[in-house]
Amino acid sequence: MRPTLRLLASAMPSTNAMSPGPMALLPPIYLYRRLFRAHRRHLPSEMRLLGDEYIKAEFRAHRDVENPVHLIGFLTEWQLYAQKIEGDAWAGEKLDQGKISKMSDEQLGQLYELMRAIQKRGTEGQGSDS
Incomplete structure (x- = not known):
């Protein structure tokens, strides 16, 4: 900048x-x-x-x-x-719908990947506690 x-x-x-x-x-x-x-x-x-x-x-x-x-x-x-x-x-x-509607396809893909990574970590954490 x-x-x-x-x-x-x-x-x-x-x-x-x-x-x-x-x-x-x-x-x-x-x-x-x-x-x-x-x-x-x-x-x-x-x-x-x-x-x-x-x-x-x-x-x-x-x-x-x-x-x-x-x-x-x-x-x-x-x-x-x-x-x-x-x-x-x-x-x-929760994410604002207005911001989501302004995101590009690439940004939505990154958001989806982040969501999947968080979900994966959550399931791994639950599995190791047993």
């Missing part, structure tokens, strides 16, 4: 109706660190490992984004995620 886009991202308020008010976006490096801290403090070790790897992969994949709208969306969603993790509001929450 170029420095000018970082400044733009940090200056743009969120327009999400679900947030408690205008939220100033954190610059990418601060948000990246905040996400890891939130995982360290609020997630069990197995979930933390999976989440940390996902954060690293996503931020690497979006390192060279030049579209300001895409960048603002990326940072906004990660900041909302951090707030949910820090507030323990994530447990049992």
Whole structure:
């Protein structure tokens, strides 16, 4: 992410109706660190490992984004995620249908693979307890 886009991202308020008010976006490096801290403090070790790897992969994949709208969306969603993790509001929450309808086929495939991996871990964990 170029420095000018970082400044733009940090200056743009969120327009999400679900947030408690205008939220100033954190610059990418601060948000990246905040996400890891939130995982360290609020997630069990197995979930933390999976989440940390996902954060690293996503931020690497979006390192060279030049579209300001895409960048603002990326940072906004990660900041909302951090707030949910820090507030323990994530447990049992379902995905928003509006966000699912906007996903590409590739994103839906990744979501499906993640769901299958979680289900597989759950069945393996239950089988080893017997």
